[in-house]
Amino acid sequence: MSRWTVVAEQESRDLWVGGRGPALVFGFSVLLSAMTYLAATNQAMNFLEQREAVNLIVQVGLAVGVLLTVVVSADAISGERERGTFEGLLLTPVSRRAIVVGKLAAASTIWLACLVVTLPYLWVLGRGVAGAVQAALLALTVGTLVATGLGGISLLISAVTNSNKTSLAWGLLLLLVLFAPTQLPALPKTGVGEVITRVNPIGSSLHYVSQILVSRRDWTHDLSYLASPIVIAVIVTGVLIAAGPRLVRLTAGPR
Amino acid sequence: MTTIEAIGLSKRYGARNALDGLTFAADQGEVIGLLGPNGAGKTTTIRLLTTILEPTGGTFTVAGIPGDQPDRIRQRIGVLPESAGYPARQTGGEYLRYAARLFGRSRHDARGVADRLLTDVGLSDRAGARISTYSRGMKQRLGIARALINDPAVVFLDEPTLGLDPAGQREILATIGEIGRGATVVLSTHTLTEVEQVCTSVLILDRGRLRAAGPIDKVVAGAGSLSAAFLNLTEEARHV
Numbered sequence: 001m002s003r004w005t006v007v008a009e010q011e012s013r014d015l016w017v018g019g020r021g022p023a024l025v026f027g028f029s030v031l032l033s034a035m036t037y038l039a040a041t042n043q044a045m046n047f048l049e050q051r052e053a054v055n056l057i058v059q060v061g062l063a064v065g066v067l068l069t070v071v072v073s074a075d076a077i078s079g080e081r082e083r084g085t086f087e088g089l090l091l092t093p094v095s096r097r098a099i100v101v102g103k104l105a106a107a108s109t110i111w112l113a114c115l116v117v118t119l120p121y122l123w124v125l126g127r128g129v130a131g132a133v134q135a136a137l138l139a140l141t142v143g144t145l146v147a148t149g150l151g152g153i154s155l156l157i158s159a160v161t162n163s164n165k166t167s168l169a170w171g172l173l174l175l176l177v178l179f180a181p182t183q184l185p186a187l188p189k190t191g192v193g194e195v196i197t198r199v200n201p202i203g204s205s206l207h208y209v210s211q212i213l214v215s216r217r218d219w220t221h222d223l224s225y226l227a228s229p230i231v232i233a234v235i236v237t238g239v240l241i242a243a244g245p246r247l248v249r250l251t252a253g254p255r
Numbered sequence: 256m257t258t259i260e261a262i263g264l265s266k267r268y269g270a271r272n273a274l275d276g277l278t279f280a281a282d283q284g285e286v287i288g289l290l291g292p293n294g295a296g297k298t299t300t301i302r303l304l305t306t307i308l309e310p311t312g313g314t315f316t317v318a319g320i321p322g323d324q325p326d327r328i329r330q331r332i333g334v335l336p337e338s339a340g341y342p343a344r345q346t347g348g349e350y351l352r353y354a355a356r357l358f359g360r361s362r363h364d365a366r367g368v369a370d371r372l373l374t375d376v377g378l379s380d381r382a383g384a385r386i387s388t389y390s391r392g393m394k395q396r397l398g399i400a401r402a403l404i405n406d407p408a409v410v411f412l413d414e415p416t417l418g419l420d421p422a423g424q425r426e427i428l429a430t431i432g433e434i435g436r437g438a439t440v441v442l443s444t445h446t447l448t449e450v451e452q453v454c455t456s457v458l459i460l461d462r463g464r465l466r467a468a469g470p471i472d473k474v475v476a477g478a479g480s481l482s483a484a485f486l487n488l489t490e491e492a493r494h495v
Binding site: 003006007010014017018019083084085086087088089090091092093094095250 | 305307326327330340341342344353356359
């Protein structure tokens with residue numbers, strides 16, 4: 001077993017058995033329950049079409065799932081520095097690359113848990129297996145890309161800060177900056193708005209998802225909208241692997 | 256056989272010299288006391304030799320491995336860091352099993368070595384309890400067990416008895432004495448009596464510079480006691 005998997009396994013155990021993961025996912029499921037209830041009642045009163053209700057839940061699941069991944073990643077290195085447990089990990093022969101990859105993999109488990117929690121809600125709103133499966137596969141594909149990219153950025157921020165609060169604040173600010181434009185309905189229709197949507201990994205992902213679920217486009221029709229999340233996920237993972245030995249140190253800042 | 260060799264080892268933080276040209280050697284089985292006032296460079300020395308920090312000058316080998324191969328050095332050393340933090344939600348057994356697996360042991364071997372070390376440091380009855388319920392002395396013993404998880408050739412202990420009561424200190428010193436039978440031990444401490452009890456030689460640092468090195472009796476010679484020699488050497492340096 002390679003050593004990054006040992007790190008990932010223990011980090012996941014700390015997250016899930018330690019209680020932080022279940023608490024976050026519980027909060028997520030409460031939010032999703034409320035959203036599903038509202039979507040279902042609107043659907044019953046013909047205010048919302050079934051496919052729009054499913055799209056809403058996928059989008060909420062994706063946005064909040066990514067948010068939780070960012071929160072967990074932000075704690076991964078700066079949090080250990082604060083708790084004084086990082087030096088023990090650095091004193092083992094595990095490479096710095098294996099440490100960051102293991103931590104990113106463990107943080108991604110919170111996204112996968114959010115996805116699993118979303119499934120029954122999709123099944124209820126999708127009124128059957130077929131609709132739920134398509135929405136779930138879409139959320140898995142697109143959400144994993146976004147969670148990897150933004151979780152990786154959050155891990156990078158965590159590596160270059162000594163304070164957990166600072167890394168968390170920067171991670172949340174980044175997410176807010178990326179999420180805010182998606183709430184402007186006119187954006188995709190204008191030239192600049194189109195560019196902003198395509199560059200923004202969250203905006204482009206949500207747009208891609210809605211094109212498939214609401215406009216009933218084929219998966220390949222708007223594939224170019226996935227360029228931004230794919231590029232960010234690849235670049236961030238590459239930076240973490242390449243720069244890991246320089247970033248993963250006892251303290252952030254000058255050597 | 257020389258297990259630690261440092262030649263002109265230096266560490267600068269901007270304009271400040273944390274360690275300036277440290278040169279010394281230690282043999283297998285030696286227990287070296289690393290002494291010095293606060294800010295003398297003791298922890299920096301340990302962090303350089305354990306590859307946590309990169310030196311700004313000089314070279315070193317640990318367990319015969321050059322300093323430019325940090326992964327290989329870490330495979331052969333055990334360290335109890337200064338103010339080591341412990342994951343509060345893990346149990347003592349889980350903590351040691353994880354450490355063993357990070358050193359490349361299989362799941363089965365990790366369980367075996369963790370159980371053995373917990374017994375050696377007297378924590379076998381608390382193996383399943385969360386570390387947050389341990390006393391400070393128990394945490395220090397757990398830290399020493401972790402430092403021995405890979406059967407190291409060199410063990411670095413940074414103030415292992417800090418904050419312990421006399422009984423706890425005695426237990427830790429007894430454990431250090433046992434480790435010293437096979438491995439080289441570098442013991443950083445402020446307590447001179449500990450050094451006299453368990454160490455075979457000392458390094459005295461002050462403001463990043465080496466003031467004295469060698470067997471305790473040689474360093475003490477003329478001063479009457481280690482305490483007097485220590486104060487002479489460190490206060491003398493302040494008046495220069």
